[in-house]
Amino acid sequence: AGDMPLPSVPREVAIGTAMLGVAFATGMLAGKRHPPNTRHTHADGGMIGKGSPLWQYILDHSLREHPILKKLRLLTAEHPWGRMMVSCDQAQLMANLVKLIKAKKVLEIGVFTGYNALNMALVLPDNGRVIACDINEDYAKIGKPLWKEAGVEHKIDLRIKPAIQTLDELLANGEAETFDFAFIDADKESYNEYYEKCLRLVKKGGIIAIDNVLWSGNVLKLRKDDLAGQTIHHLNEKLLRDARVNISMLPIADGVTLAFKL
Numbered sequence: 448a449g450d451m452p453l454p455s456v457p458r459e460v461a462i463g464t465a466m467l468g469v470a471f472a473t474g475m476l477a478g479k480r481h482p483p484n485t486r487h488t489h490a491d492g493g494m495i496g497k498g499s500p501l502w503q504y505i506l507d508h509s510l511r512e513h514p515i516l517k518k519l520r521l522l523t524a525e526h527p528w529g530r531m532m533v534s535c536d537q538a539q540l541m542a543n544l545v546k547l548i549k550a551k552k553v554l555e556i557g558v559f560t561g562y563n564a565l566n567m568a569l570v571l572p573d574n575g576r577v578i579a580c581d582i583n584e585d586y587a588k589i590g591k592p593l594w595k596e597a598g599v600e601h602k603i604d605l606r607i608k609p610a611i612q613t614l615d616e617l618l619a620n621g622e623a624e625t626f627d628f629a630f631i632d633a634d635k636e637s638y639n640e641y642y643e644k645c646l647r648l649v650k651k652g653g654i655i656a657i658d659n660v661l662w663s664g665n666v667l668k669l670r671k672d673d674l675a676g677q678t679i680h681h682l683n684e685k686l687l688r689d690a691r692v693n694i695s696m697l698p699i700a701d702g703v704t705l706a707f708k709l
Contacts, residue, residue, distance in 0.1 A: 497534075510535060513569055515597040516562065519590055523560045526589065531559055533632060533658065534700035538566045541630060544654055544705070546570040550627035553577045554617075554648060556610045556641050557633030557658075561590025561603070567628075568599035577603045578617070578626075580610035580633070611637065614644040624650040632658035635675035638682050646691060646708065653708050655692070657682070661702030 496502065512520070512535060523532045533541075545553060545567050551574065553567050558581040568577050581587060584607045594600040606613045610633060629645040631638065638657065645655050660666075660683055662676045669676045683704070686694050692706040 505536060510539065512539070513566075513597070515593050516566055516569070519560060519562050519565060519593045522589060522593075523562060526560065526586075528559075528586075533559075533563045535562075537658075537700040537703060538563045540697075540699065540703075541628075541656060542566045542570045544656070545628050548627055548652070548654065550653075551575045552626045552628075554614075554626050554629040554645060555579045556614075556629070556631045556645075557581065558590075558605065559586050561587050561594060563630065563632075564603050564605075565590060565594055565597060565599065567630075568594065568602040569597060571599075571602055573602075575602055578613070579603055579605045580613045581605070581607060582609055583607075611640055611644070614641070614648065617648055618644065623647050626650065627653045629653070629655045630658070631655065635659065635662075636678050638678050639685070642682060642686075642706075646706075649708050651708055655706040655708070657686075657704045657706065659701045660696060660704045661698065663701060 516535075516538075520532065520535060541563060551572060553571065553576070555564055555567070555577055558564055558579045561579070564577050564579045568575070571577070579587075584605075587605055587607075591600070591605075594603055624647070626645075626648045627650065629649050631641045631645065633641065642655065642657065649655055660679060662679050665673065665676050666680050666683065669680055671677075683696070686692070686704060686706060689706075690709075692708055694704055694706050696702065696704045
């Protein structure tokens with residue numbers, strides 16, 4: 448069922464997605480507890496405006512959303528922080544990458560209601576695992592019943608504690624270079640730490656995907672008090688020169704950098 452093409456995406460899907468086309472802003476999800484700063488969401492932004500006819504065309508001609516994924520996305524739209532969910536077209540790309548490299552072990556930092564975790568779990572083999580890091584179980588409780596309904600609950604290992612702690616535990620447990628793929632989408636101030644630890648946990652040939660790298664365009668003119676934006680910008684500059692990885696920065700959603708470990 449997960450591979451079933453959906454040739455046409457109804458308008459309500461696009462509207463629902465436009466509401467949700469926003470990944471974690473300042474992110475209280477895996478690190479900090481403060482609420483997101485909605486000025487840094489990308490529901491209206493990106494290279495192609497969300498809700499624009501061209502973006503609608505992209506969804507109409509590329510989105511193949513599992514029915515339970517759609518159910519979770521529309522459910523998340525009703526949540527007060529629904530705007531934090533990862534964009535569905537971006538999530539589909541992540542799942543395609545996971546499948547492409549035949550991943551079995553995936554790390555996700557920042558879970559929210561679990562749309563992206565579900566998306567990746569659906570393409571993993573039965574013995575595959577998503578180690579999903581978050582500090583707020585309330586949001587994940589929205590997605591958990593749907594993980595079960597999709598038959599992939601056993602593939603998602605939810606760890607509720609600060610993500611740095613989980614990453615350190617994985618490293619201490621001898622799990623360095625055992626992960627195929629990592630997705631970083633939590634509190635921006637900790638991005639550099641997340642990246643460095645993920646680089647140790649991901650094997651050679653593995654991929655680290657880093658979300659919100661364009662920061663709603665604010666990377667072009669950062670305010671001095673925008674610590675999250677400054678952190679993202681510094682990481683972007685570091686990644687350009689990081690000889691440990693090959694990179695591609697994609698203008699999808701709020702910008703995603705793919706770092707391929709050498």
